[in-house]
Amino acid sequence: MENSGNFFEKVYEVAKQIPFGRVTSYGAIAKYLGTAKSARMVGWAMNASHNNVDIPAHRVVNRNGLLTGKFHFDGTNLMQQLLESEGIVVKENQIQNFNDVFWDPFKEL
DNA sequence: ATTCTGACGTGGG
DNA sequence: CCCCACGCCAGAA
Numbered sequence: 001m002e003n004s005g006n007f008f009e010k011v012y013e014v015a016k017q018i019p020f021g022r023v024t025s026y027g028a029i030a031k032y033l034g035t036a037k038s039a040r041m042v043g044w045a046m047n048a049s050h051n052n053v054d055i056p057a058h059r060v061v062n063r064n065g066l067l068t069g070k071f072h073f074d075g076t077n078l079m080q081q082l083l084e085s086e087g088i089v090v091k092e093n094q095i096q097n098f099n100d101v102f103w104d105p106f107k108e109l
Numbered sequence: 110a111t112t113c114t115g116a117c118g119t120g121g122g
Numbered sequence: 123c124c125c126c127a128c129g130c131c132a133g134a135a
Contacts, residue, residue, distance in 0.1 A: 007131090027118050036118075038130050043116030062117060069116030 007033065011045040012052060014105055018059045021086040022103035023095060025063040032105040043069065058082040065098030 010033050018024055026042040035041065042060075046069065049055035058079040062068045070079040070093055080090045089096040 025118090026116070030117080035130080039117040040115065040129095041117090041131055044132065046116055057116080060116075063119095064117095067116090072116060
């Protein structure tokens with residue numbers, strides 16, 4: 001399982017390190033891993049992370065700050081509620097003050 | 110084996 | 123500023 005590939009494992013590691021009340025983008029993680037063009041794979045990894053409860057996938061959004069994957073969660077607005085529960089303001093599936101809550105692995109990690 | 114789509118991002122017109 | 127196309131990799135039909 002964990003041998004699915006270093007890439008997925010790395011994504012999980014970074015996602016786990018996302019601080020409370022913060023969010024990051026797929027591209028940021030992908031870039032940090034050196035696969036900036038494979039940002040899609042990051043999302044795919046998140047899909048697999050469904051098995052890993054330790055992965056706060058709700059804290060990962062696209063570079064637009066939009067909750068693109070909110071439909072992949074159990075509920076319709078479960079992702080938004082989780083983010084708001086952390087103090088993040090979300091409006092119409094879009095994170096407000098995105099730059100303020102944005103967590104950059106390059107800068108923070 | 111082939112084809113398409115998908116939780117994205119960047120670049121060009 | 124808005125719209126379109128391309129790249130990337132992996133899994134499903």
